[in-house]
Amino acid sequence: MELRHLRYFCVVAEELNMTRAAEKLFIAQPPLTRQIKQLEEEIGAPLFIREARGLSLTPAGKFFLEQARQILDKVNTTVSDTRRIASHGKVIFGIGFVPSVFYGQLPILVRRLRQNKNLEIVLHELKTGDQVEALKTGLIDIGFGRLRIDDPEVDQELLFNEPIIAALPASHPLAQKRPSLKELSEIPMICYPAGRAPNFVDISLGLFHRRGLRINVAQQVNDVQTALGLVASEMGFCLVPEQVRRVHREDIAFVHLDDDNITSPVLCCRRREPPNAVMRLSNVILEELVENRRTGRYPPATERDGGSPRRPPEGAEDSVP
Template sequence: MELRHLRYFVTIAEEQNFRRAATMLHVSQSPLSRQMKDLEEEMGVALFAPEGRGIKLTAAGKAFAERARSILASVDTAVDEAKGIAEGRLGTVVIGFETGTTFMGAFLSLVAAFRRRTPRVGLQLVPMSSLEQWTALRQGTITFGYGAYAPSDDALGHLEMSHDRLGLLLSLEHRLARPKKIRLRDIESERVLLQPRQLYPRLHADIITAARTQGVTLHVTAEVLDLEALLALVVIGDAITFLTEKYWEPASQASLLWRPVEDLHIHLSEFVTWRAEDADAPVVRALIESAREVSPILQGAADRTRSSKAAQRKRRSTR
């Protein structure tokens, strides 16, 4: 018994007429009748009984028709799901992201843009460091990564999403909230909290090196994994921390103040990462296109290009 036999049988059952069913199926009536006879012989039951110029289903035929419809619907669903996954319309995408990026930068915009493109694809967001993301990408356990570092591995593609200045985050009541300018030497006596070194190794090194260059030794009292816990300690004035300028608005809503440090010249970027060999896969391509759509850097470049072209047209029109 083949699937086409089920499809033929269901069509005949619905039409209750071999001639009309043959027309709908685009087959000859004689071979269709012969295949239904073969089906009945294979099953050992009569599925049809003559009725006037047509046929009707026997009790066995009615029961079989119900089951056949269910089987065909399941097969059609399975085929649609397989095609949807192959085309990037269905399935589940696992995105690794660094903690602290979910409510800053372009991460949420990226997820929202991807959701608009692929509304039926499931999303699973897994917190992990950039190093962990790269390993997971190579192993195929995640589809996409979002973090603070760009991979140097040619097997991984990446796109820079943001580039922001690092500054000081402190309580509105902190003594350093009042001076017009802050330098690294002003921070030397302060309790400094940072996120774990294993998550942001280059950031730790850059901050410590920048301070030492100015003859300053920072008093890093703790490394706090949970960003909310870190911010809570800063809010109550127990310590200060370093974050990028883009944190200004959400921080100000949480009784925090972002201030630039005059002699701290560190910028942080955020990157999306994927396995290079998967770049043409529909779901990965949708993620990359979503990233390009929301990247502040690429948007800024596009705005500058449009402005330049507009200026060129204006100059030509005034000649």
């Protein structure tokens, strides 16, 4: 089995039409049909159901498609990173994140890591579930999300539980108080992110459903910035993690709820393997930033005012290749 077999299979699986797949691959249809047949014979299982109206994937084919995509993603990432390392002589460190986490101390972590001239930091905006796959394929080395994922190849660490607050139009009467979920349920709600579950939508709606409250979802959007734009347009409210209030907008009021126990976890994902020098440095910085938050030093004054933050233990930064 060669990589071209995997590439051919993925295109056919996406098109579910041999003619269109052949055109997309710039090869003739008969050779493509033979390649797919050879792949099925080598695997020892049919990957497609062939019917007059077209192709469909067998259960084995669906499983193989998922695995083939991971393999190709890993190969593409490896080739890309190898070229980058060869051209710059740097170590690549990939960080995955959900957008709401990037309003907190994650930018500080990135700035601190970038102080090492031998490191190139690559950021990837990914949902928590996608971060797990990105860790396994090597696209990222560490991820920050909000949903718990059970995977034997990935460790998930709870950094802290963050209060959930409401973003309301500044002119709305509820913007002048700490509203209850019952009060919020009486006005339209903007949800994010749109897309496959589980996501922050499930966390938000679950808060109301568990209390027997019905909510009117006005619209689902892909990211928090769009949600805030709709709030500013007075289309409704949205629930956001507390650190999102660092976005200063005159037309939006960020208010705490009357229940302080409504929180969202901030989780860190890593591959289940011994940490290398870069990961050890990242862990030292991350531990300091989390401690700053827990003790109320958030953000550290030195970071806010442009000064130098407290350095990691002696030798931690120098140990990075």
